[in-house]
Amino acid sequence: MTRLILQRLFYGLLTLFVVSLVVFLATQALPGDAARAMLGRDATPERLTALREQLNLNDPVAVQYGKWIAGLFVLNLGESFANAMPVAEYLGPRVSSSVALMALAAIVATPIAVAIGAYSALRRDRAADHATSMVTLITAAVPEFAVGILLVLVFATGSLQLFPAVFAGSSEAVLESPEQLVLPVATLVIAVSPPIIRMMRASMIEVLESEYVQQARLKGLPERTVIWRHAAPNAIGPVAQVIAVQLGWLAGGVVAIEFLFRFPGVGMALMDAIDNRDIPVIQAVTLLIAAIYIVVNLLADIVGLAANPKVRVSSR
Amino acid sequence: MPSMHNHQEHQPARSDKGSAFTPSRRSVLKAGAAGAVVVPALSACGGDGSSGSGSGGRLKVGIAGGSAKDTLDGHKAVDNTDIARAHALYAGLCYFDTDYTIKMALAESIEPNDEATVWTVKLKEGLKFHDGSDVTADAVIFTLQRITDPDDPTSLAGQLTTLDRDNLKKVDDLTVEVPFTDPFVTFLDVMAEYLAGIVPEGFDPENPVGAGPFKFKEFTPGERSVFEAHTDYWQEGMPYVDELEIINFPDETARVNALVGGQVDVISQLPHSQIEVVEADDNLEVLESETGMWLPFTMRVDKAPFDDERVRQAFRLIVDREEMVDQALSGHGTVGNDLYGRFDPAYNEDLPQREQDIEKAKELLAEAGHEDGLEVELVTGPISPGAEAAAQVFKEQAAKAGVTVKLKQTNSTEYYGDNYLQWTFAQDFWSSRNYLSQAAQGSLPGAAFNETHWDDEEWVEIIEEARATVDEEKRAELIKQAMKIEYERGGYIVWGFVNTVDGFNKKVKGLEPSVTGHPLTTYGFHLMRIEG
Numbered sequence: 001m002t003r004l005i006l007q008r009l010f011y012g013l014l015t016l017f018v019v020s021l022v023v024f025l026a027t028q029a030l031p032g033d034a035a036r037a038m039l040g041r042d043a044t045p046e047r048l049t050a051l052r053e054q055l056n057l058n059d060p061v062a063v064q065y066g067k068w069i070a071g072l073f074v075l076n077l078g079e080s081f082a083n084a085m086p087v088a089e090y091l092g093p094r095v096s097s098s099v100a101l102m103a104l105a106a107i108v109a110t111p112i113a114v115a116i117g118a119y120s121a122l123r124r125d126r127a128a129d130h131a132t133s134m135v136t137l138i139t140a141a142v143p144e145f146a147v148g149i150l151l152v153l154v155f156a157t158g159s160l161q162l163f164p165a166v167f168a169g170s171s172e173a174v175l176e177s178p179e180q181l182v183l184p185v186a187t188l189v190i191a192v193s194p195p196i197i198r199m200m201r202a203s204m205i206e207v208l209e210s211e212y213v214q215q216a217r218l219k220g221l222p223e224r225t226v227i228w229r230h231a232a233p234n235a236i237g238p239v240a241q242v243i244a245v246q247l248g249w250l251a252g253g254v255v256a257i258e259f260l261f262r263f264p265g266v267g268m269a270l271m272d273a274i275d276n277r278d279i280p281v282i283q284a285v286t287l288l289i290a291a292i293y294i295v296v297n298l299l300a301d302i303v304g305l306a307a308n309p310k311v312r313v314s315s316r
Numbered sequence: 317m318p319s320m321h322n323h324q325e326h327q328p329a330r331s332d333k334g335s336a337f338t339p340s341r342r343s344v345l346k347a348g349a350a351g352a353v354v355v356p357a358l359s360a361c362g363g364d365g366s367s368g369s370g371s372g373g374r375l376k377v378g379i380a381g382g383s384a385k386d387t388l389d390g391h392k393a394v395d396n397t398d399i400a401r402a403h404a405l406y407a408g409l410c411y412f413d414t415d416y417t418i419k420m421a422l423a424e425s426i427e428p429n430d431e432a433t434v435w436t437v438k439l440k441e442g443l444k445f446h447d448g449s450d451v452t453a454d455a456v457i458f459t460l461q462r463i464t465d466p467d468d469p470t471s472l473a474g475q476l477t478t479l480d481r482d483n484l485k486k487v488d489d490l491t492v493e494v495p496f497t498d499p500f501v502t503f504l505d506v507m508a509e510y511l512a513g514i515v516p517e518g519f520d521p522e523n524p525v526g527a528g529p530f531k532f533k534e535f536t537p538g539e540r541s542v543f544e545a546h547t548d549y550w551q552e553g554m555p556y557v558d559e560l561e562i563i564n565f566p567d568e569t570a571r572v573n574a575l576v577g578g579q580v581d582v583i584s585q586l587p588h589s590q591i592e593v594v595e596a597d598d599n600l601e602v603l604e605s606e607t608g609m610w611l612p613f614t615m616r617v618d619k620a621p622f623d624d625e626r627v628r629q630a631f632r633l634i635v636d637r638e639e640m641v642d643q644a645l646s647g648h649g650t651v652g653n654d655l656y657g658r659f660d661p662a663y664n665e666d667l668p669q670r671e672q673d674i675e676k677a678k679e680l681l682a683e684a685g686h687e688d689g690l691e692v693e694l695v696t697g698p699i700s701p702g703a704e705a706a707a708q709v710f711k712e713q714a715a716k717a718g719v720t721v722k723l724k725q726t727n728s729t730e731y732y733g734d735n736y737l738q739w740t741f742a743q744d745f746w747s748s749r750n751y752l753s754q755a756a757q758g759s760l761p762g763a764a765f766n767e768t769h770w771d772d773e774e775w776v777e778i779i780e781e782a783r784a785t786v787d788e789e790k791r792a793e794l795i796k797q798a799m800k801i802e803y804e805r806g807g808y809i810v811w812g813f814v815n816t817v818d819g820f821n822k823k824v825k826g827l828e829p830s831v832t833g834h835p836l837t838t839y840g841f842h843l844m845r846i847e848g
Binding site for chain 2 (some may be wrong): 043044085152
């Protein structure tokens with residue numbers, strides 16, 4: 001199994017490399033360069049020349065990429081074109097803001113979604129189950145930013161002015177203004193929950209119909225024990241992978257949500273960097289998101305493998 | 317330099333809302349159609365006598381735009397948030413007041429010699445920078461040299477090419493002689509720009525020191541910046557608030573929501589679609605100002621079909637200006653007369669307002685050999701709110717005269733990319749500026765932004781003469797002549813001027829309309845107070 005994991009890790013790194021190359025080439029295909037994007041309409045030839053000189057934009061494309069990748073090996077992400085700050089220093093507070101947002105969403109979403117899924121399975125084909133199916137189907141189909149806009153309309157700008165509609169605090173200390181986090185977290189929770197709920201429901205139903213649960217019931221065990229000791233632990237296995245995938249999605253899905261709520265995280269930084277053709281920042285953020293995705297999926301695979309005795313044994 | 321407006325701004329193309337505007341071109345400081353009546357609260361401020369400075373909390377301001385490229389360097393301000401910060405941090409020798417007259421700021425006087433080749437700047441006595449050092453002649457010299465540094469030119473450098481930067485002369489601690497290689501009558505116009513803030517020697521944009529109403533405290537690019545009151549500000553008793561926080565809002569919905577939710581006290585650039593929302597809220601108010609900001613169509617006078625003066629005039633006659641203001645700006649603007657420099661004291665009032673005349677336009681087009689119709693490509697993009705809508709409206713109006721307009725959509729990076737200033741028929745936007753300054757920017761051959769490639773011999777001669785004429789009356793006469801020529805054969809279609817519309821919480825006092833085209837009383841944070 002260790003070999004399998006190492007193999008996956010190697011492919012993960014290869015994927016990251018390809019991602020960085022593709023993203024770099026894509027930024028080259030965008031019209032205009034960083035100097036143009038930054039000076040906008042004020043781009044007189046003299047100022048363009050001066051700025052291109054400062055940013056080393058006159059180097060051949062291959063040299064620019066080479067310098068960047070060489071820096072990466074010594075963990076140097078380079079400097080932002082837009083504000084000349086080291087990328088790591090610029091992104092640092094934003095990464096922690098985003099991580100805080102995602103962690104809050106994950107902490108809230110996972111237990112709630114699992115509980116709702118299990119409850120739905122126990123109430124199979126009754127009103128509560130149908131209602132859950134309907135709601136999860138709809139929320140899964142609606143894009144997350146639409147959910148966000150709806151929440152803002154209902155809870156922030158409409159008659160119910162319960163929570164602020166935007167985040168107006170600092171990226172240095174997002175947790176200091178918890179009321180401003182309510183709506184972005186709620187949006188993410190609603191966005192990631194439906195697949196978890198549906199998977200938990202399906203898995204729970206399957207387990208409840210299995211022979212060992214019937215056996216437990218026939219033994220005369222109380223229903224509570226049947227469900228929590230015998231059914232739930234076995235149902236959760238397949239759900240873990242869905243949870244992992246959903247958390248991986250969070251890393252990318254957070255981009256639109258951050259823009260909507262003006263949350264100062266990596267998502268905002270990425271949108272900004274694309275506008276400014278700020279290649280070092282674009283590279284760092286896309287690699288980060290890709291890395292999270294790969295790591296989360298790898299973890300999910302490991303959990304899946306570990307939970308499957310056949311694989312565990314055969315690959316020894 | 318033109319102020320950059322936020323690229324992400326999108327305005328609804330249409331509004332059925334009727335306009336209550338009657339186009340009165342020179343009505344300075346007129347509250348707009350939205351019914352914003354804002355009482356200047358300045359007169360009430362004299363009451364607390366000794367020092368009103370720093371007596372009133374933190375003012376939180378939401379500004380349209382901002383990104384990672386945000387800067388604190390006022391000489392290189394590009395985006396709206398940069399411009400707002402420049403107004404907070406720096407003070408210039410002089411400034412444009414809300415009616416676009418030029419008033420002295422750090423300078424006591426700025427006088428030209430008889431040929432306007434040497435200007436003498438006298439500073440006010442006892443003025444201090446944020447770090448406590450004196451505002452001196454050396455600082456003025458340092459600033460002018462920094463602005464025009466050939467190795468790292470800043471935004472104003474293009475307007476000061478005739479400055480003899482090596483021969484700036486310190487007469488005494490408070491007096492500087494500023495020489496030019498050619499007569500330069502518009503020196504005051506240039507020095508009144510927010511891009512000309514005076515900075516002390518050894519200025520470091522990382523830790524900026526100026527003489528503006530607020531001094532630097534915190535700054536996170538792409539997010540926000542915090543400033544505190546400069547107690548030695550040259551305007552006695554100002555600023556009124558202790559602290560100023562400027563928060564970036566690239567997205568207009570988020571900006572309005574923050575105002576409605578009370579997270580900010582004031583926002584710039586309220587989208588037209590949100591005016592009613594703000595008006596409906598008892599705590600909020602709308603500030604609307606007529607401005608000299610214009611959104612022209614640009615016709616290259618050296619390229620077919622616009623190299624024929626009759627085609628240019630026909631295109632100008634195609635436009636129903638009232639309809640364009642109503643539709644492209646939802647009525648929040650004023651019609652134009654194919655002339656810029658609306659607030660120039662020499663503005664030519666004698667030229668009749670041009671109206672739509674399709675018959676005449678068809679006639680002119682036929683004379684020019686286009687009796688069977690004409691097809692042109694109009695380059696448009698989200699360069700300023702209302703621009704794309706104006707292009708749509710033009711397309712429809714042109715069809716009536718047998719002109720087929722094909723719209724070429726671009727994004728703003730492409731628009732201002734390598735083809736900018738090369739498009740045959742396109743659009744642009746310009747902020748308020750006096751006629752000669754604008755001509756130096758956009759109409760003289762050799763100007764940095766001569767997008768119509770205008771090079772009319774007679775006109776150039778008049779302008780050159782005006783630029784060397786110190787006598788104001790004589791100069792005004794020349795300007796009027798030059799305006800007549802542009803009116804008769806120029807390459808711009810100046811169909812309207814755009815109002816600025818801002819929103820603010822009623823507890824903030826001191827805001828008043830300003831025609832400069834910069835929102836929030838020309839980012840006049842020093843005028844604002846928080847009550848209650």
